[in-house]
Each structure stands twice: as C-alpha cells, then as structure tokens.
Amino acid sequence: MTAIALPLVQKTQSKSQWQVIWEQFKKQPQAIFALFVLLALYLAAFFAPFLTPYDRQETWVLEGVRYQAPTKVHFWGNGRLQAPFVYATTRKVDVENFETKFIEDTTQKFPIRFFASRGEPYRLFGILETRVRLISVENPARLLILGSDGTGRDIFSRVLLGAQISLTIGFVAVGISFLIGAVLGGLAGYYGGFLDSLLMRFAEVIQAIPPFFLLIALSALIPSLLPPEQYFFGVIIMLGLTSWMDLAKAIRGLVLSIRDQEFIVSARALGIPEGRIILRHILPNTSSYLVVLGSITIPGAILAETGLSFIGRGVREPGVSWGLMLADITQNGVSGLNLHPWALAPGWYILVTIVAWNVLGDGLRAAFDPKKRR
Amino acid sequence: MLLFIAKRLLNIPIMFVLSTLLAFMIIQAGPGDPAQLQAFGADRYGQREVDRFIVEFGLDQPVMVQYFQWLGRAATGNLGRSLESGHEVSQTMRVPVTNSLILAGSSLILVFIIATFVGVYSAVFENSPFDRLVSAGSYVFLGLPSFFLAILFVALILELGWRGIRIFPIGGMTSNNFDDLSSIAQVADIAWHLIAPVLCVALSQVALYARLLRSQMIEFLADDFVRTAKAKGLSSRVVYFKHALRNALIPFVAGIGGLLPALIGGAGLVEVVFNYPGITGVMLSALQVKDFFLFTGLVSVSILILIVGNVIADVLLAIVDPRIRYQ
Numbered sequence: 055m056t057a058i059a060l061p062l063v064q065k066t067q068s069k070s071q072w073q074v075i076w077e078q079f080k081k082q083p084q085a086i087f088a089l090f091v092l093l094a095l096y097l098a099a100f101f102a103p104f105l106t107p108y109d110r111q112e113t114w115v116l117e118g119v120r121y122q123a124p125t126k127v128h129f130w131g132n133g134r135l136q137a138p139f140v141y142a143t144t145r146k147v148d149v150e151n152f153e154t155k156f157i158e159d160t161t162q163k164f165p166i167r168f169f170a171s172r173g174e175p176y177r178l179f180g181i182l183e184t185r186v187r188l189i190s191v192e193n194p195a196r197l198l199i200l201g202s203d204g205t206g207r208d209i210f211s212r213v214l215l216g217a218q219i220s221l222t223i224g225f226v227a228v229g230i231s232f233l234i235g236a237v238l239g240g241l242a243g244y245y246g247g248f249l250d251s252l253l254m255r256f257a258e259v260i261q262a263i264p265p266f267f268l269l270i271a272l273s274a275l276i277p278s279l280l281p282p283e284q285y286f287f288g289v290i291i292m293l294g295l296t297s298w299m300d301l302a303k304a305i306r307g308l309v310l311s312i313r314d315q316e317f318i319v320s321a322r323a324l325g326i327p328e329g330r331i332i333l334r335h336i337l338p339n340t341s342s343y344l345v346v347l348g349s350i351t352i353p354g355a356i357l358a359e360t361g362l363s364f365i366g367r368g369v370r371e372p373g374v375s376w377g378l379m380l381a382d383i384t385q386n387g388v389s390g391l392n393l394h395p396w397a398l399a400p401g402w403y404i405l406v407t408i409v410a411w412n413v414l415g416d417g418l419r420a421a422f423d424p425k426k427r428r
Numbered sequence: 429m430l431l432f433i434a435k436r437l438l439n440i441p442i443m444f445v446l447s448t449l450l451a452f453m454i455i456q457a458g459p460g461d462p463a464q465l466q467a468f469g470a471d472r473y474g475q476r477e478v479d480r481f482i483v484e485f486g487l488d489q490p491v492m493v494q495y496f497q498w499l500g501r502a503a504t505g506n507l508g509r510s511l512e513s514g515h516e517v518s519q520t521m522r523v524p525v526t527n528s529l530i531l532a533g534s535s536l537i538l539v540f541i542i543a544t545f546v547g548v549y550s551a552v553f554e555n556s557p558f559d560r561l562v563s564a565g566s567y568v569f570l571g572l573p574s575f576f577l578a579i580l581f582v583a584l585i586l587e588l589g590w591r592g593i594r595i596f597p598i599g600g601m602t603s604n605n606f607d608d609l610s611s612i613a614q615v616a617d618i619a620w621h622l623i624a625p626v627l628c629v630a631l632s633q634v635a636l637y638a639r640l641l642r643s644q645m646i647e648f649l650a651d652d653f654v655r656t657a658k659a660k661g662l663s664s665r666v667v668y669f670k671h672a673l674r675n676a677l678i679p680f681v682a683g684i685g686g687l688l689p690a691l692i693g694g695a696g697l698v699e700v701v702f703n704y705p706g707i708t709g710v711m712l713s714a715l716q717v718k719d720f721f722l723f724t725g726l727v728s729v730s731i732l733i734l735i736v737g738n739v740i741a742d743v744l745l746a747i748v749d750p751r752i753r754y755q
Contacts, residue, residue, distance in 0.1 A: 255446075262447035262738075264692045264730045267711065271451060271727060274458030274715055357573050361697050364575050365712060380576060384701060388579070388598070392587035401576035408571035 071342065078421035085417020088410040095407060099217035103176040106211035107190045107197045110374045112173065114196065115206035118145050120386075121394035122156045122202040125195075131163065139165045142195040153393050164195035201396035203379065204386030209399050212374050216400065219375040221407065223290055224356040228348055230294025231355075235301030236344075240332050242302065243309025254306070257299040268296050269358065273367035282373030289368050293355050304347060308340045342422050349415035353408045360404055376400040432746060436739045443735050445499065448728045452495045455724055468718050473511060481511055485721070498724070507728075508721030512714070517725040521710075525729055527601060528706035531699065532691045534622060535629040539687065542634045543680075544673070547641025551676075552668055554646060562642075566635035578628040578701035585624065596624045601705050625702045629695045633687060637680060644676035678749045681741065688737040692730060 069077075079085060098105060113119070127138050142162035146155045171185040178184055191197045199210035242253040260268070269292060276288035312318060313336065321331050362368030363377030371378070379400040383391065391397070458464075465478060465487065473481075482488055485508060486497055501508065507517040550559040569577075585598055597603065601621050602614075609617060648654060649672055657667045696708035703709075707726055714722040 259443065259446040259450055262443050262731055262735050263451050263727065264734055266692065266696050266708075267727050267730050268451070268454075270711060270715065271454045271458065271723075275454070353571075360573055361575060364573075364697060365700055365708070367712075367715075377573075380579065383579060388582050388701075389586070391579070391583045392590055395583060398576075398579065398583065401573070401579065404573055404576060405568070405571045408573075409567050412567060412570055 075342065075421045079417060082417045082420060084413055085421075088413035088417065091406065091410040092414065095217065095403075095410070096221055098214055099221050101178075102211075102214040102218055104178055104186070105188050106208075106214050107172070107187055107199075108208040108211040109173055110207075110212055110215045111372050112208065112211070113206040114202070117206075118154065119156075119196075119202055119206035120154055121204055121390075121397060122154075122196070122198055122206070123394070124201040124396055125198045126158065127166065137165055139163050140191055140195050140197060153390060162195065164191045166191055166197065200399045201394065203382050203397055205382065209379070209396065212379055213376070213400055213403055216374040216376050216379055217403065219286055219369055219373065220356060220359060220377070220404070223286075223293065223359040223375075224352040224411075226290050227293035227297065227355040227359075228351045230291065231296075231298035231301055231351070232344065232348065234294070234298035236305055236337060238298070239302035239305030240309055240337060243306035244313055244328070244332055244336065246310070250306070254303065257302055260296070261299050265296060265358075266361070269293070269362055270365075270367055272296065273362065278370075282370060286369055286373060289359065289362065293358055297351065297355060297358075301347060301351070304343070305340055308343060309336055312336050312339050346415065346419045346422050349411065349418050353411040353415070356404070356407060356411070376404050429746065433743055436742055440735055440739060444728075444732060447731045447735070448499070449495055451727045451731065452498065452724060453491055455720065455727070456491050456494070465718055465720065472717065478511075481509075485509075487720070502728070507725040510714075510719055510722045512717050512719045512722070517721045520722060521725050521729060524705055524707050524710045525726070527704065528692070528695060528699070528708075529733070530618075531622065531625060531629065531695050531704065531706060532688070534626045535633070535691050535695065536687065538626060538630040539633045539637060539691075542630065543637035543641055544677075546634065546638040547676075548645055548668055548673060550638070551642045551645030551649060552664075559642075562638065566639050569632050569635040572632060573697070574628055574632050574695075575697035575701050577631060578625070578698045581624050581628055582701065597621050598624075598702070621704075625695075625698050625704055628698045628702075629691060633691065637683065637687070640683060641676055641680050644679060645672055648672040648675045674748070678745065681745050681748050688734055688741075692733065 114122075122143070125140050125143075127140055129135055129138055131139065140163075141158040141160055142164065143156040144159050146157050147153075148155050167190050168188065169186055170190050172187050172190040173185060175183050175185045189197065196202075196208075198208050200213065201209050203209050203212070238253050238257075242250040263271075272292045272295070273289070276285060276292070278285075280288065309332075318331060318335060321335055322328075326335075359368055359375065360377030360380070363370075363375045364381045366381060369375040369378050377400075380398075383397050465482065486494055489497075498508065505518060507521070509515070510517055510520050513520060546562055550556075550562045553559055572580075582598055585596055588595055597620065601618060603609075603617050603621075606614060606617055645668075649668075651672075654667060654672055657671045658664070662671075692707075695706065696711075698704070699706040699708045700712075707730060711723060711726045713719075714726065
C-alpha cells in the first residue's frame, strides 16, 4: 500500500493557556502601566536602605525640628548651573500662628553626595554589609525630600522603609489565607457531605464577627513586648487567619464543579491516591481563578494593615509602616494639618498602591475571562 | 415566604451563640485572661478589686463554663460590669452603640442613594464623559483608605477655616453648647457634625456599589424586555428606573449584607479620626485597660447587628426578586 498523500497542513503551534492569557493581558495598556508602577514600588521597598538618606528612627526633634517643609534642591548658584546642592536651615517661630518655619541659610551650601557612606550599616540583599547610600548630605544640612514628620524624622526615608512592611504584608498574609483557603475549601468541595457543611458553617461563624473587630480582638493575643520584627510577623498571621473564608468558599465551589469531570473519575479509577488527585489534578485547574482572586485580595490585606496600624493595633514603633505614619499625624494633633500637607505623603503612597493593584486585578480578570477576549 | 423568614430568624440565635463563643474564646486568651488581668489590673484597680471581680464573674473557671455563664446572664440583659467604671456594661454601651448605628445607618442610606443614581446614569450614558469620570473616580475612592479620606477632609476643613470659611465642625458629635440648645436645634447640631464622617464612610463604598450596579444595568439595558418597554412608548425614566433598575438591584440588595460589616469596620476608623463617640473608640480603650466585659459586650452587639443585618438583606432579596422561591 502506498502512502496516502496527506493534505498539506500548515503547522500551527497551539498556544498554552498562559500564553493566551499573557496576550490578552498585553492588550490592556492600563494594566501594564499598573504592573510597572507596582514593580517600581516593590523595587523601591527592596532597595529602601540604599535609596533612603536616613534611618527610620533618625530624628532632629532635639534641634526643634517638627514638620519641616521639604528641602529645596538647588541647581543654580553663583550665576551658573551647578551640581545639585542644598542650604542648611535655621529654625524660626512664626509669631502669628506659632508654626515653626525653617529658613534657608544661603551662606552654608552643601552639595548632595552620591554613593557616599553615612549612618548605620545595613545589609544590602541581606548579605552585603555597607553604609553606602544613594543620596545624602553632610550635617548640619538636611535632605528632607518629602519633609519631616511631627517627631522630626525624614518622611521620604520612612515611606520607603515603611513600604517594606506595608507592601509585603499583603503578599504574605494573602499567601497564608490562600493556604488555609485551598486546604479547607478543597477538602470541603472534594469530600462534600458532613465535612463540607461543618467547614462552611465554621467559615460563616467567623464571618459573622465584623472583620475589623475580629482583628482588634486578635491583636490582643500578640504579646506587646515583642520586638518589632516579630510583632509584624504576628500581624501577618492574624491577617491571614481572618481572610481565608471567601477564598475557601470560592475554591470549594470550583472543586465541586471539577470533581465529577471525566478526568477526575478516570484518575480515581486508576487508583491514584486522593491526596494526589486533589493536589495534582484539581487544584492546578483552579490556578487561573486563584491568580485573579489573589490580585483582588492583596489590596484588601494592605488596607487592613494600614487601618490596624493606624489605630495602634498593628505595626508598632520603632517599626514603621504607612498606617503607623498616618497615625503619627493624628497623635501629633491635627489642628495645623493644613500647614504641613507634606505629612500626608504615606496616604498618597497607599492610594497609588491600592489603585495599581485594583487596575492590575481588573486587567487580569479581563485577560482570564474567555468572554472578554478580543 | 413566611416559612423562609421564620427559618432565617431561627438562624439568628444559632449563629449568634456560635460566633460569640468564638469571639469569647479569642478574648479569653487575650484581655480576659485572669493571669494577665491580675498582673495588669492589680496596679490599676487594686489587687482586692481584681480578685473580687474574678471571683464574682467566675473568670478563673474553664472557658466553656465561663461562656455559658456569660450567655445565661446575657439572656437576662446582664452583660457584666465594666472593670474600669464599675457601671453595668449594657448601660455603658448604649450611647456608643446608638452613635455608631446612626453613623452606619446614615452612610448606608447615602451609599444606596448615590450608588443608584451614579450607577444608572453611567450605564445609560455608557462611555460618555460622565461615565468615564465616574469610573476613574471610583478607582480613586476604592484606593483611598477611609481614615485617610477622613484626614484629607479634616485638612480641607482646616484650610477653609483658615480662610474664614467654616463649613463643617471637625470633631465629636455635638457642639460645646449642646445642652443649652432646644431639642430641634440638638438634632440639627448632631446632623451638622455627622455630615463629614458620613461622607467619608459612604464615599469609599459608593464606588464599589456604583460599579456593580453599572455593570448590571448595562446587561439589562441590552435585554429584550427593555426594548419591548421602549417600543410600547414608555418614557425612558420609567424604562430605566422601573424595568431595568428593578432587575439590576437584585445583586445590589444581596450585597448590602456584605456592606454592613464594611460600614461598621470602615466607620470605625473614621470614628477615630473625627473623634466620634462610637463603638470603636470605646472598644480600643476597653482593650487598653483590659475591660473584659465591656469589650466582649461591644463585640457581641456588633455580631448581633451584623447577623440581623444579613437576615434583613436576605428577606429584602426575597421581596425584590420574585424568581426566588423558598420552600
């Protein structure tokens, strides 16, 4: 028998699910932009000790610094363009409204130093011990890019160092709640019956406690004398423990719909152990949905941390987080707030972060949704 | 329908008991822990007072025993005694709980009104400049933590005050001369103080619900029954608000159950910024001084509010959506 001439088929590489999603995602410029904004924020947080001129608790409060306005960086001096420099400032109290003002002393000029050593040593990437900072100036000049807070500390440095906490908390807490949600939701959906109703009722019972008050109650369980790093860890666990319920319900619904499909039935017929079926066959099928759910849950966790820290039940001094920085404003009295609006900076950082996460989440949702494909 | 309502009502005590039990166990491990209470309370309240308190309420007994004792007392309206002030907890709680309910309730109404109008109009005029403005604005308001919005409000009010324009008071719930005012003026005074916090609480939630309503409306506006209604010659207002909106409201009403905890929680942070005498402030100070029964009382009342609110939302949903049949 001679070979049958097959019709010439154009060889097309079929795309994997993730390739299709990535293509759909790329078609949304706002989501790409949000992704870059988030990348920039997370990179800035990661390199914070290097990017910041000061340490998180470095203060000039003893020199009377309180809500000093952002330092002006000059490029023009002696009638020509120069390397950037700042002037030292002298303190002056306004007799009209008792606000402290800082006047530039133009006789004392300090160039901005790049890659100079300053302050306490820190570990870059967690290994390299160094004192090199991207920008700094020599005393007595102060390089306050976003001004100082009510306790005389540099807001810019604190915003970046606080980002390390405020930004990671979302990731890690959502990771914990995913773990709990996937296990409990997976079990409930796969086994159904009594276990299902038990776990789902349990989730409902937790949800009947207003989440914010539940967090406040749980925060009392963290020993208040813990060092800031461990205390922060406690806050993360707390956030994770209180946010898994919706995830578990969603995963349960997904597992329920996948459970009776043919490939699972055949896996069962092959005698594959049940744990392996859940882990290797069912949960991966929920992954695209989980990515979307994650991008929606993370901003919620970030907001929860800032809110808790704001009322003093989250991150504590000497730690620093965006919520804690906003708490500093109210603790120092809001009466002159309009005179030092730069102190609101951490709030704007929260806004940008949450908006970016939300836009990214919407973009992912559109990319994953077959109905919305273009 | 009646059976459905009865069933849901029956659910209230069960959920209440289970949730308060969970909350009780958490609180027991923290501020209610007798060892902690003794160590902390001895300085503040005196050793004898703390010992008497622990014996009086059986705080040295196992958690389960304590809980059912507490529940038994709670059933008769006795929520224990405040360790700090010595007053009955149910007395101490009355004012802050009422205040918080006023704040959350007013915000709920405001969310409903604004979200309905914004949602309907941005759906009807889809992709118009108004719609685009709303959708950009909703991203911003979703990203603003309620307490930061409140701080911004305070800054704005201060700045305007600096320029001689007094719009809203900044803190508290009443003016200094409140007691001298007539009862009508007192209500007006409270309303005056409420405007700023209510706006702050409502605005962040409006964004979410306006978006939800918009997407629902867009779906229904493309439906056949809307076209039929238009073809019958009904005015567009009737078509939008009676035909399309009635359908689009269904998931919205279902969402109100979820709105309540968000409002109670979100309101809490706004309360702190505006110094509003609500639940959160009392709760935080109770936690600070380990006022065990006051804290437990506040948590359980908020649980009750939440559960009842959810049931009301369920029943409303059944009324709004005739397709739902309940056996």
